[in-house]
Amino acid sequence: MAKPERLAVIGNGMAGVACVEQVLRHQRKFQITIFGDETHVNYNRILLSSVLAGERNVDEITINDWDWYRSNGIELRAGVRVVGIDSQAKALTGDDGSVTEFDKLIIATGSSPFVPPIDGVDKDGVFTFRNLDDTRGLLERSRPGAKAVVIGGGLLGLEAARGLQVQGCDVSVVHLADWLMERQLDAAGGRYLAHKMENLGVRVLCGANTARLRGNGRVEGVELRDGRVLDADLVVVAAGIRPNAAIGKTAGLEVRRGIVVDDFLRTSHPDIFAVGECVEHRGQLFGLVAPLIEQGKVLAATLAGAETAAFEASVPAAKLKIMGVDVFSAGDVRDDQEGVECVRYEDPALGIYKKLVLRDNRLQGVVLVGDAADSRRYADWLKTGEDLSAQRRSLLFPEPLGDGGLDVAQMPNAETVCGCNGVSKGDIIEAIHAKGVNTLAQLKECTRAATGCGSCTGLCESLLKAVAPEFEEESKKVLCGCVPFSQEQLREIIRTQRLKSVQEVLDVYGNGFGCQTCKPALSYLVDVIWCGDHAEDRSARFINDRVHANIQNDGTFSVVPRMRGGVTSPAELRKIADVAEKYQVRMVKVTGSQRLDLLGVKKEDLPKIWAELGMPSGQAYTKGVRMVKTCVGTDFCRFGTQNSIDTGIELERRLENLYTPHKFKMAVVGCPRNCAEATVKDVGLIGQEGSWQVVVGGAAGKGVRKADLLITVETTPQALEAAELFFQYYRENANYLERSYDFVERLGMEKVRKETVYAPEGKQQALLERLRKSKERSYDAWLERDRPSDPTQFVQIQPLEQPMPQEATA
Amino acid sequence: MKWLRVTQVENIPVRQGRVVRFGSLELAIFNLGGAFRAVESRCPHKQGPLADGIVAGDDIICPLHNWRISLDSGFVKQPKEHAETCVKSFPCRVEQGVVMVAIPEDVLREAAA
Numbered sequence: 001m002a003k004p005e006r007l008a009v010i011g012n013g014m015a016g017v018a019c020v021e022q023v024l025r026h027q028r029k030f031q032i033t034i035f036g037d038e039t040h041v042n043y044n045r046i047l048l049s050s051v052l053a054g055e056r057n058v059d060e061i062t063i064n065d066w067d068w069y070r071s072n073g074i075e076l077r078a079g080v081r082v083v084g085i086d087s088q089a090k091a092l093t094g095d096d097g098s099v100t101e102f103d104k105l106i107i108a109t110g111s112s113p114f115v116p117p118i119d120g121v122d123k124d125g126v127f128t129f130r131n132l133d134d135t136r137g138l139l140e141r142s143r144p145g146a147k148a149v150v151i152g153g154g155l156l157g158l159e160a161a162r163g164l165q166v167q168g169c170d171v172s173v174v175h176l177a178d179w180l181m182e183r184q185l186d187a188a189g190g191r192y193l194a195h196k197m198e199n200l201g202v203r204v205l206c207g208a209n210t211a212r213l214r215g216n217g218r219v220e221g222v223e224l225r226d227g228r229v230l231d232a233d234l235v236v237v238a239a240g241i242r243p244n245a246a247i248g249k250t251a252g253l254e255v256r257r258g259i260v261v262d263d264f265l266r267t268s269h270p271d272i273f274a275v276g277e278c279v280e281h282r283g284q285l286f287g288l289v290a291p292l293i294e295q296g297k298v299l300a301a302t303l304a305g306a307e308t309a310a311f312e313a314s315v316p317a318a319k320l321k322i323m324g325v326d327v328f329s330a331g332d333v334r335d336d337q338e339g340v341e342c343v344r345y346e347d348p349a350l351g352i353y354k355k356l357v358l359r360d361n362r363l364q365g366v367v368l369v370g371d372a373a374d375s376r377r378y379a380d381w382l383k384t385g386e387d388l389s390a391q392r393r394s395l396l397f398p399e400p401l402g403d404g405g406l407d408v409a410q411m412p413n414a415e416t417v418c419g420c421n422g423v424s425k426g427d428i429i430e431a432i433h434a435k436g437v438n439t440l441a442q443l444k445e446c447t448r449a450a451t452g453c454g455s456c457t458g459l460c461e462s463l464l465k466a467v468a469p470e471f472e473e474e475s476k477k478v479l480c481g482c483v484p485f486s487q488e489q490l491r492e493i494i495r496t497q498r499l500k501s502v503q504e505v506l507d508v509y510g511n512g513f514g515c516q517t518c519k520p521a522l523s524y525l526v527d528v529i530w531c532g533d534h535a536e537d538r539s540a541r542f543i544n545d546r547v548h549a550n551i552q553n554d555g556t557f558s559v560v561p562r563m564r565g566g567v568t569s570p571a572e573l574r575k576i577a578d579v580a581e582k583y584q585v586r587m588v589k590v591t592g593s594q595r596l597d598l599l600g601v602k603k604e605d606l607p608k609i610w611a612e613l614g615m616p617s618g619q620a621y622t623k624g625v626r627m628v629k630t631c632v633g634t635d636f637c638r639f640g641t642q643n644s645i646d647t648g649i650e651l652e653r654r655l656e657n658l659y660t661p662h663k664f665k666m667a668v669v670g671c672p673r674n675c676a677e678a679t680v681k682d683v684g685l686i687g688q689e690g691s692w693q694v695v696v697g698g699a700a701g702k703g704v705r706k707a708d709l710l711i712t713v714e715t716t717p718q719a720l721e722a723a724e725l726f727f728q729y730y731r732e733n734a735n736y737l738e739r740s741y742d743f744v745e746r747l748g749m750e751k752v753r754k755e756t757v758y759a760p761e762g763k764q765q766a767l768l769e770r771l772r773k774s775k776e777r778s779y780d781a782w783l784e785r786d787r788p789s790d791p792t793q794f795v796q797i798q799p800l801e802q803p804m805p806q807e808a809t810a
Numbered sequence: 811m812k813w814l815r816v817t818q819v820e821n822i823p824v825r826q827g828r829v830v831r832f833g834s835l836e837l838a839i840f841n842l843g844g845a846f847r848a849v850e851s852r853c854p855h856k857q858g859p860l861a862d863g864i865v866a867g868d869d870i871i872c873p874l875h876n877w878r879i880s881l882d883s884g885f886v887k888q889p890k891e892h893a894e895t896c897v898k899s900f901p902c903r904v905e906q907g908v909v910m911v912a913i914p915e916d917v918l919r920e921a922a923a
Contacts, residue, residue: 513867539825543862543873555859790823800815803918
């Protein structure tokens with residue numbers, strides 16, 4: 001058997017390795033060596049910004065780990081830089097002095113950041129943003145309050161800005177052109193984007209020309225041509241990229257701006273090929289991932305001798321998520337030329353901007369900012385160049401439902417769905433068939449599709465809908481018109497964009513105002529997602545959660561102190577009686593929750609009453625942990641089999657003071673006679689001889705629902721832990737105002753069990769850890785009597801000036 | 811119209827309201843982030859305390875039954891069938907860190923009576 005041909009690849013980046021992956025799929029086998037000047041395995045460069053933003057660690061952006069190289073028999077020469085190519089002898093020289101012969105060679109050296117010749121650009125603290133080392137350097141330098149200036153308002157610059165801002169830096173973007181991303185956007189689109197970024201706290205200076213960088217050795221400031229000076233502890237230069245084409249010259253290849261290739265990625269030497277950002281094809285350079293993957297496929301086929309269709313650069317199109325804002329741009333977006341028509345849609349409140357540029361009723365260019373849901377349709381129109389006369393009335397409105405399936409069906413299996421993680425339609429279909437994937441969440445876990453920028457989420461859902469037998473559509477219902485996203489999407493937005501206050505979410509993703517529907521819901525979401533480490537904004541909470549009492553129909557309030565497990569004492573009862581008399585409460589009422597309610601209290605009296613009671617808040621006014629009802633259990637009852645009182649009190653202590661999607665009521669009973677009605681509670685513990693049944697999702701309200709069995713366990717600590725697991729899972733996954741009984745019906749008990757008590761150990765520990773974190777930051781709300789959230793939280797303001805009686809009557 | 815000094819700006823947190831009394835006149839004063847608004851304190855529906863509502867842009871939502879009232883005009887915006895109903899609204903301004911409210915003389919007379 002003949003020895004396989006030797007294939008050398010210079011460059012261990014996305015384009016080179018994606019091409020090698022394709023080469024491996026062909027019959028013709030090579031002995032492959034990859035040279036990479038970074039010491040890391042191949043990683044997803046697109047996701048560097050998420051490493052900078054702290055959303056992912058380095059391992060999570062690895063595309064191919066060492067095992068992949070090994071199992072495919074690929075030699076990876078990491079950290080070796082190729083310094084020369086001898087195209088006659090067909091050999092490479094490395095900077096380690098090694099000489100490697102090849103039969104075929106792929107040059108995939110990518111590109112380097114372009115650093116303009118600005119005075120002072122060599123100072124310490126000046127970075128580019130291109131690879132892992134840059135990212136690590138930036139992470140080391142960034143700290144809360146540090147002043148960061150990003151030079152360049154293109155895609156990379158904006159991603160760097162966002163990452164630094166999430167690290168707590170005070171960020172300014174200095175951009176030479178008159179608007180951001182001037183190649184992809186028009187002036188108005190650029191303004192919309194700039195506005196969103198400023199809402200996020202990033203300063204944007206357009207039309208700003210950098211004169212020099214100040215500082216003595218270490219950078220201290222950026223001086224602009226107009227004389228303005230920005231303080232800077234660190235500077236990122238993101239002024240564009242240049243192909244790494246110099247290596248091509250050492251081989252005597254034709255090099256213009258990039259290494260010149262033909263439609264089959266062949267250079268001017270018959271055994272040398274080039275792919276990726278280092279190439280120039282028909283005068284065009286490349287910077288986005290999709291055409292690079294396409295090039296890799298064509299080149300792999302060329303190498304295998306299975307010549308396929310020529311590489312044809314499609315209309316330049318970019319679909320991006322910049323600082324959480326969807327941006328899509330394709331074709332020629334200039335609208336100031338003869339013979340073009342422009343169709344526009346703007347919603348300044350929601351920050352949505354759409355523009356279509358038409359010529360002779362055919363789409364020539366498109367810009368979408370803030371909503372890129374229809375980008376595929378526009379990309380198709382651009383590609384086909386179809387006459388749009390018939391659609392002229394609905395160009396900017398979504399396609400009628402029903403066509404989605406057709407669209408996905410027509411997509412070839414090899415086409416990439418998720419560009420960030422390189423997942424094709426075929427991969428997704430395989431996951432659905434072979435691994436029983438039915439939901440978007442499962443698909444993400446299994447294939448990593450839609451876990452990058454998320455712009456392919458809709459497409460993934462369409463595929464699931466078309467192919468998965470039991471696809472469960474995740475709720476499409478938007479929270480409200482002020483912030484038109486589903487709660488599922490909002491959770492993701494808050495988490496990935498690191499939004500810590502209600503107002504930030506409203507400013508960036510909503511109309512900036514909010515209302516009584518979305519504000520309390522967002523308050524809940526930021527609290528639970530950040531485990532209480534969020535920026536609490538009382539103005540976004542319902543009045544009950546500002547004064548920690550339940551507003552009554554006459555504007556007075558009710559006071560329900562916590563009586564854990566429904567157990568009280570003569571001393572407590574005496575204090576309650578004293579307070580009730582002293583403040584002349586209108587009624588003292590035994591509640592349905594084994595506690596006492598003092599009704600008809602004035603707001604100003606609340607802190608005094610709490611102090612005199614000396615009891616903690618019973619949270620009877622909020623969507624939070626209400627109570628644990630108990631029976632007397634083994635302490636007194638002749639039928640009792642478990643210690644329900646102590647267990648109930650412990651359960652209440654573990655969960656009290658936490659917010660929940662809706663009110664959360666529990667009960668613990670010592671025997672199956674169920675005297676405290678545990679079977680109709682959100683969580684119930686039912687004692688029996690030698691074990692506990694933990695039941696969830698019970699209801700005795702508008703409807704009656706018997707709780708479902710979560711698990712039966714032997715010991716009390718196990719029962720408490722099972723309750724905690726369910727409690728935290730419900731907190732994290734239910735929609736705001738969704739009671740546990742609706743939640744378990746929506747998800748099904750099988751899933752609930754799999755995600756809680758039968759979840760892998762690591763997942764359980766993570767749930768309990770987040771619960772512990774939230775609990776650590778929680779406190780008895782009634783302690784605000786001594787530390788009010790604002791000086792007039794409970795105080796009746798006395799005006800500085802009263803009209804004089806004579807003036808008033810004059 | 812008489813301008814009255816009410817309270818220091820910081821006593822009314824951003825996007826919240828507080829009640830202030832002038833004789834029998836009870837006002838709800840709101841901080842809309844620098845700009846202040848004053849309206850009668852009770853909702854025309856069931857006398858809900860408007861100062862305890864959630865601020866939605868330039869509107870206030872009554873905490874009892876979610877009536878939505880414009881803080882600029884005082885008119886009810888929701889429910890729509892009550893769009894002709896309104897509460898009185900009063901001009902506000904800030905002077906040297908103090909919120910000021912302008913109350914017509916006849917309203918003051920009535921409040922003192």
